[in-house]
Amino acid sequence: MRNVRMRAMELRATFEMQGATVVEPPVLQPAETLLDLYGEDIRARAYVTSDALKGEQMLRPDFTVPVVQMHMSDGAEPARYTYAGEVFRRQEHDPERSSEYMQVGYEVFDRTDPAAADAEVFSLISQSVAHLNTHVATGDIGILMAAVQGLNTTRARKDALMRHIWRPRRFRALLDRFSGRVSVPASRVALLRGEGTVDAPNIGLRSAAEIEARIAALHQDAAAAPISQAEMEVIDALLKVRETVPYALQQLRDLAVDMPAISSAVTGLDARSTAMASRGVDVDNLPFEASYGRTSMEYYDGFVFGIYADGHPELPTLASGGRYDALTRRLGQGAEIPAVGAVLRPGLIAELEDAA
Numbered sequence: 001m002r003n004v005r006m007r008a009m010e011l012r013a014t015f016e017m018q019g020a021t022v023v024e025p026p027v028l029q030p031a032e033t034l035l036d037l038y039g040e041d042i043r044a045r046a047y048v049t050s051d052a053l054k055g056e057q058m059l060r061p062d063f064t065v066p067v068v069q070m071h072m073s074d075g076a077e078p079a080r081y082t083y084a085g086e087v088f089r090r091q092e093h094d095p096e097r098s099s100e101y102m103q104v105g106y107e108v109f110d111r112t113d114p115a116a117a118d119a120e121v122f123s124l125i126s127q128s129v130a131h132l133n134t135h136v137a138t139g140d141i142g143i144l145m146a147a148v149q150g151l152n153t154t155r156a157r158k159d160a161l162m163r164h165i166w167r168p169r170r171f172r173a174l175l176d177r178f179s180g181r182v183s184v185p186a187s188r189v190a191l192l193r194g195e196g197t198v199d200a201p202n203i204g205l206r207s208a209a210e211i212e213a214r215i216a217a218l219h220q221d222a223a224a225a226p227i228s229q230a231e232m233e234v235i236d237a238l239l240k241v242r243e244t245v246p247y248a249l250q251q252l253r254d255l256a257v258d259m260p261a262i263s264s265a266v267t268g269l270d271a272r273s274t275a276m277a278s279r280g281v282d283v284d285n286l287p288f289e290a291s292y293g294r295t296s297m298e299y300y301d302g303f304v305f306g307i308y309a310d311g312h313p314e315l316p317t318l319a320s321g322g323r324y325d326a327l328t329r330r331l332g333q334g335a336e337i338p339a340v341g342a343v344l345r346p347g348l349i350a351e352l353e354d355a356a
């Protein structure tokens with residue numbers, strides 16, 4: 001097989017030719033400040049080690065977070081960056097997958113026209129794999145987030161749903177509970193009635209105050225009205241949207257009539273499709289799934305996409321990416337900038353090229 005590193009450098013050079021600046025974030029990254037930004041899955045899969053002077057360090061699980069941090073501390077605007085190098089993630093559930101592999105990425109920080117930036121990233125990345133047989137999935141986490149934020153329910157319930165957007169089954173279970181579709185477990189009912197409190201020494205990780213706060217939150221939640229049937233129907237319909245972009249847009253516009261909170265996110269999808277079409281993307285046949293992208297990178301909050309090799313369901317994505325506006329805010333110390341990017345996996349690309 002051809003050298004993966006060389007293939008990675010070639011791919012990076014194509015992004016450099018588009019005007020991106022090459023960056024080389026260190027392999028060792030501060031875990032205490034950065035690890036939380038990835039979310040639960042990556043937090044459990046990062047290689048973390050301690051350093052007496054620098055504190056907990058991790059092998060970078062991706063480039064996006066270090067690049068955002070670098071950009072927010074001293075980047076000029078707008079900016080385009082490219083990089084190539086290894087990332088590290090433990091694969092405890094899937095020994096077939098590598099825990100160390102190369103990525104080549106392209107990241108755009110540009111506040112002028114987010115739809116155009118989405119289209120730019122998508123079309124450049126797609127062009128890099130255009131010679132291979134692939135299929136694409138696209139989605140928009142921002143639509144689901146807007147739907148959750150728009151629910152007529154308590155802040156605490158919305159926060160819980162937002163946290164679990166990334167875990168579709170837990171998300172579903174919460175919705176079922178908040179809407180009264182499933183009844184409250186007997187143990188919870190007993191707890192709320194004040195039964196079952198035992199006079200035991202406090203030996204757990206949580207302090208007595210934390211336990212009391214949690215019980216108070218459960219009482220508040222029990223007193224809240226259920227999420228209405230009508231809202232649940234819109235959410236159910238939204239989660240099922242799986243069409244080509246023009247049909248998906250039609251369905252989403254219909255849903256926005258009943259749930260105006262998603263309107264501006266749907267308008268964003270419309271603008272992106274127009275921007276993609278003007279870059280030559282065949283939008284009429286481009287798949288869109290409202291539930292797509294609820295995966296390991298919890299910093300996405302808008303456009304998401306993945307490109308897969310045809311006939312290789314066992315392989316991870318050849319390319320994937322999305323928008324992460326809120327991440328720039330979290331690392332920006334008051335500043336923020338809309339941002340979007342994606343990575344290619346040169347190792348998989350070279351493997352498929354060799355097989356062709």
Ligand SMILES: N[C@@H](Cc1c[nH]c[nH+]1)C(=O)O
Binds near residue numbers: 061322323342
């Ligand atoms: N960093 C992401 C890919 C990405 C780059 N930019 C935006 N998303 C990953 O490793 O999966």
